[in-house]
Amino acid sequence: MNVSETYLPGLKIIEPSVIGDQRGWFMETYSLEKYKKAGIDLYFQQDNQSFSATKGTLRGLHYQLNPKAQTKLVRCTRGSIFDVAVDIRKESPTYGQWYGVELSAENKKQLLVPKGFAHAFMTLTIDTEVQYKVDEIYAPECDRGIAWNDPTISIEWPINTEPVLSEKDKIAPLLNDAENNFVFER
Ligand SMILES: Cc1cn([C@H]2C[C@H](O)[C@@H](COP(=O)(O)OP(=O)(O)O[C@H]3O[C@H](C)C(=O)[C@H](O)[C@H]3O)O2)c(=O)[nH]c1=O
Numbered sequence: 119m120n121v122s123e124t125y126l127p128g129l130k131i132i133e134p135s136v137i138g139d140q141r142g143w144f145m146e147t148y149s150l151e152k153y154k155k156a157g158i159d160l161y162f163q164q165d166n167q168s169f170s171a172t173k174g175t176l177r178g179l180h181y182q183l184n185p186k187a188q189t190k191l192v193r194c195t196r197g198s199i200f201d202v203a204v205d206i207r208k209e210s211p212t213y214g215q216w217y218g219v220e221l222s223a224e225n226k227k228q229l230l231v232p233k234g235f236a237h238a239f240m241t242l243t244i245d246t247e248v249q250y251k252v253d254e255i256y257a258p259e260c261d262r263g264i265a266w267n268d269p270t271i272s273i274e275w276p277i278n279t280e281p282v283l284s285e286k287d288k289i290a291p292l293l294n295d296a297e298n299n300f301v302f303e304r
Pocket residue numbers: 166168177178180181237238239255256284286
């Protein structure tokens with residue numbers, strides 16, 4: 119397993135070890151002990167999975183407010199996505215900065231999105247499935263969004279056509295206007 123840092127503190131890329139043989143391959147997609155040894159000491163409480171039929175579907179930017187802020191361990195198990203995290207920790211030197219990476223069933227990469235980040239992905243294929251672990255359960259009352267096309271964040275999405283969005287994501291506020299902007303209390 120390989121864990122690498124990104125230019126946003128705490129945001130990591132995990133590449134599990136893949137064991138191939140004449141039948142195909144096997145990999146451990148998560149291990150409490152091995153991830154703890156790699157510095158990822160978390161207790162995940164919920165597994166999520168979403169399916170998006172159309173290429174160019176965009177889910178997010180989403181986050182949960184404290185006390186239900188979530189760390190997410192994201193992977194794509196069918197097709198491919200452009201996965202994005204935005205640092206929304208007000209005191210962070212990288213506040214408002216974004217990072218994007220392609221996660222796919224083929225590259226098997228995982229993105230660890232810490233508390234204090236907003237998260238979104240755009241599908242790059244049809245029939246895309248995303249699976250992710252969260253360390254806090256879903257709390258609708260703490261669920262918040264930021265506009266996917268916020269000009270102050272200026273994410274360079276890989277598909278320029280209008281994305282397929284949920285009604286909620288169509289009306290998400292800008293980072294500067296987001297009610298209760300996430301304040302990450304240590
Ligand atoms: C997140 C969540 C949602 N739901 C229900 C609420 C709605 O009735 C339905 C769809 O929810 P939503 O439109 O928020 O789903 P996505 O647009 O895929 O949002 C998710 O994808 C982006 C990329 C994220 O980072 C978040 O983890 C998450 O918000 O599932 C649940 O029952 N439990 C949950 O944990």
